[in-house]
Amino acid sequence: MEKRRQMRTAVLSVQAGRVALIGMTRAELRAWATAQGWPAYRGDQLFMWLYARQARSFDGMTDLPRALREALTERAVIEWPEPLRRDVADDGTVKYVLRLTDGAVVETVFMPRPDGRATVCVSTQVGCPMGCRFCVTGAMGFGRNLTAGEIVGQVLVVRADHPEVVGWNVVLMGMGEPLLNLDAVEKALDILWDPRGLGIGPRHTTVSTVGIVPGIRRLMTRPVRPRLAVSLHAPEPALRARLVPVERKYGLFELMQALREVPLETRREWVTIEYTLIGGVNDRPEHARRLARLVRPLRCKVNLIPYNPAPIFPLEEPTPEAVEAFARILRSHGLTVTVRQNRGRRVMAACGQLGYEFVRPEARGPAEGTTGP
Ligand code: SF4
Secondary structure, three states: OOHHHHHHHHHHHHHHOOEOOOOOOOHHHHHHHHHHOOHHHHHHHHHHHHHHHHOOOOHHHHHHHHHHHHHHHHHEEEOOEEEEEEEEEEOOOEEEEEOOOOOOOEEEEEEEEOOOOEEEEEEOOEEOOOOOOOOOHHHHOOOEEEEEHHHHHHHHHHHHHHOOEEEEEEEEEOOOOHOOHHHHHHHHHHHOOOOOOOOOOHHHHHEEOOOOOHHHHHOEEEEEEEEEEEOOOOOOOHHHHHHHHHOOOOOHHHHHHHHOOOOOOOOOOEEEEEEEOOOOOOOOOOHHHHHHHHHHOOOOOEEEEEEOOOOOOOOOOOOOOHHHHHHHHHHHHOOOOOOOOOOOOOHHHOOOOOOHHHHHHHOOOOOOOOOOO
């Protein structure tokens, strides 16, 4: 009995001592291969198998010698998030509920497009500490940051399910505030962009922030940058502070200054301004006129997001007429405006809805007497 217990402990410690390879950049894999006593180019081969060919085990890495594959099996693991559920909406959107190795759960969304391309919306944190007043993920509270491997792993899971897709966009707009987890996000971007791996270019990658000014400055002064989307949600500080608590730390004018400083070198670069339209709160014509004056000096596009209802908030959708009037006013000021389709609403996969089932049950109904922001 004691011997069996010791053996089990020994096996567990070997497993615990194995290195997780998903989440390593090509440079890290080369360095790790060298540290194992192998030539550095073995790291390049591993990188290609892990990310371009999406290998799930070392057995199938047929251009590696058998002895090397056996050594890899002893020393390393390939861990992907485990799909617990795939909820499919009528419009083809799929919400993935994924379990991570420690049991934490995140959601990831697949959105196909008519031209054969698709977008995957990935999470960067378990829950979110920002507490935006209309966002279900914010109501979950904060669990922990994801690792680079857990961010890239979401893309691997979704991509493996959809070999028919001809090209991928990745948006870091799922659960969490990416710029509060910037070390892992930057590493994940390096992996996603590497042409010997997934090869999803920077122009096809968007990082969305609610306005973490130091993070914007750090991310957007990198030599290679993703596209940036910034959630404003209100054109003046008092209203914004009611919707987005981060306004009290990084105010609207400081944020606008940081956006003016983003180096946009070609005409194909711009900042996307995200604005969630909430019925009767921030969707009136005067809000549109103020927003136009605020963002017109930027090279930007405005993306209007009609609020996606969640039963935990006493908020209303804007009327179609209010959305149309808001967009018309912005366009009359020379701005490029898109209105986001409410994709995946039936399966609670639309913007602001991720994490609904993880919110405490007692929080899933508006508290008596609440009036919203
Ligand atoms: S909108 Fe984004 S930043 Fe705000 S609580 Fe939700 S996930 Fe967090």
